[in-house]
Amino acid sequence: MATLVLAYSFLEKKISLEKTALSLFIIVIAQILVLQYFFKNQMKNNLIKSNLYKRINELNDNLDALNEVSDQKSIYLSSINHEIRTPLNTVLGMLKMLKQSDLEVNQMTKVDIAEYSSKYLSQLLNMVSNNADINTDNVKLNELAMDLKSDLSELFKVFEYQAWEKELDFEFKFLSDRKSNFSLIGDSVRIQQVLFNLVNNAIKYTNSGYVSVIVDQTVEIEKDQVVTFYVKDSGIGISEEVVKHYSSNVKMSKSSAIKDYVAGGLGLSISKKLIELMGGELKLESKEGEGSTFYFSLHLKKTLNVKSENLEIAPILQEKFNILVAEDNRMNQKVIKFLLEKQGADCTFAKNGLEAVELYKILDFDMIFMDIYMPDMDGYDATKAIKATEKYSNNKTPIIAVSASAFEEDIESTKRAGIDEFLAKPIDVLILKKILVKYSQKENNPV
Numbered sequence: 001m002a003t004l005v006l007a008y009s010f011l012e013k014k015i016s017l018e019k020t021a022l023s024l025f026i027i028v029i030a031q032i033l034v035l036q037y038f039f040k041n042q043m044k045n046n047l048i049k050s051n052l053y054k055r056i057n058e059l060n061d062n063l064d065a066l067n068e069v070s071d072q073k074s075i076y077l078s079s080i081n082h083e084i085r086t087p088l089n090t091v092l093g094m095l096k097m098l099k100q101s102d103l104e105v106n107q108m109t110k111v112d113i114a115e116y117s118s119k120y121l122s123q124l125l126n127m128v129s130n131n132a133d134i135n136t137d138n139v140k141l142n143e144l145a146m147d148l149k150s151d152l153s154e155l156f157k158v159f160e161y162q163a164w165e166k167e168l169d170f171e172f173k174f175l176s177d178r179k180s181n182f183s184l185i186g187d188s189v190r191i192q193q194v195l196f197n198l199v200n201n202a203i204k205y206t207n208s209g210y211v212s213v214i215v216d217q218t219v220e221i222e223k224d225q226v227v228t229f230y231v232k233d234s235g236i237g238i239s240e241e242v243v244k245h246y247s248s249n250v251k252m253s254k255s256s257a258i259k260d261y262v263a264g265g266l267g268l269s270i271s272k273k274l275i276e277l278m279g280g281e282l283k284l285e286s287k288e289g290e291g292s293t294f295y296f297s298l299h300l301k302k303t304l305n306v307k308s309e310n311l312e313i314a315p316i317l318q319e320k321f322n323i324l325v326a327e328d329n330r331m332n333q334k335v336i337k338f339l340l341e342k343q344g345a346d347c348t349f350a351k352n353g354l355e356a357v358e359l360y361k362i363l364d365f366d367m368i369f370m371d372i373y374m375p376d377m378d379g380y381d382a383t384k385a386i387k388a389t390e391k392y393s394n395n396k397t398p399i400i401a402v403s404a405s406a407f408e409e410d411i412e413s414t415k416r417a418g419i420d421e422f423l424a425k426p427i428d429v430l431i432l433k434k435i436l437v438k439y440s441q442k443e444n445n446p447v
Helices: 002-011 017-099 105-134 148-165 188-204 240-247 256-264 268-277 330-342 353-362 379-387 390-395 408-416 429-439
Strands: 144-146 169-175 184-186 210-221 224-233 283-287 291-302 322-326 346-350 367-371 399-403 421-424
Touching: 017 105, 105 148, 148 169, 148 188, 148 210, 188 210, 188 224, 188 268, 188 291, 210 330, 224 330, 240 283, 291 330, 322 330, 322 353, 330 346, 330 367, 330 429, 346 353, 353 367, 353 379, 353 390, 367 379, 379 399, 399 408, 408 421, 421 429
Parallel strands: 169 210, 322 346, 322 367, 367 399, 399 421
Antiparallel strands: 144 184, 184 291, 210 224, 224 291, 283 291
């Protein structure tokens, strides 16, 4: 276009020959520079493209090599598992035969220790094998009728001698409101795998004190049952910052302390996956230097609709009593809803501290149950915000702290925060009743 304009101007004698030649020279030079720039970029892009293809091919080769190594490890793990399990089964068989012979009391005790240690090793092999299967993401639940108390008692006894070797107090107990002959539908193997992982870690990271396992089967919802499992210890604990990260659903890999716990222990991340697969959520409460509590709830179906032999007990609360419950875990909400409504209370739930504060401002409540560890705003900050409102200054609504770990520091912190009572999970129904009676109209609620 510029060339045509110059030619027209030259023919019309508007510019001289010298100026026309100079202008054409400048245009040619500019075009050469543009072409040079274009070809240079094209060569650069081609080089980058070539390097990218080369890198992709290298990554594919590395991936193939890693898959091959993984397959070899799986084969090796399977072989080792078989090689160890074969003589181990022989050992267990011989120990069983030995127990049937005429042994003295102290000899029988030694055989029992050897048998439970062998069973622990067998469970450990099962766990390693099962954990490897879960990492493939091809896990399917095998839900069958099960007797939790019978299945888990045998598992927990395996840990008694492990704890005894470290001079730890070890206890396990099953909480139930009534005697029933129904079974529950669930994957007993996966539940045992989770508890094996958690209890094993608890003993590993506890150098003195205790490890406690509680299976709470007191909550029934129509034809179903909510079972909550607690694993508590007085071990090294985990820092408050890490607990907050964990409670906020931050990936465990981002926390160095959790990474150390996973790397040094067994199957924490795998337990988390399994619990989620079964419809629950693994919760953590811990104090550094004081201990940790891991707990989760599962909603399980009963196999039979068995009528209880116990008589229905009248609720403590005779008049309408509204309770605000701040609890972020859906399954824990079901548990506390059952316990409170059984005593005649009406429940309104908040999934975090912020929501609890907003609900308190617009609705009237006779009592507040406040979970200590919640995302966005914890129980302490929520209590502070509620107590700063004009409504609280007029009503002085009782606030009850709820926590799975009754650490002395937590109890003292609740007192300093002006919280009226501290209620530990699993919730003791008798203590719950006393609290409800204490802060309700006593004359209408005979104990």
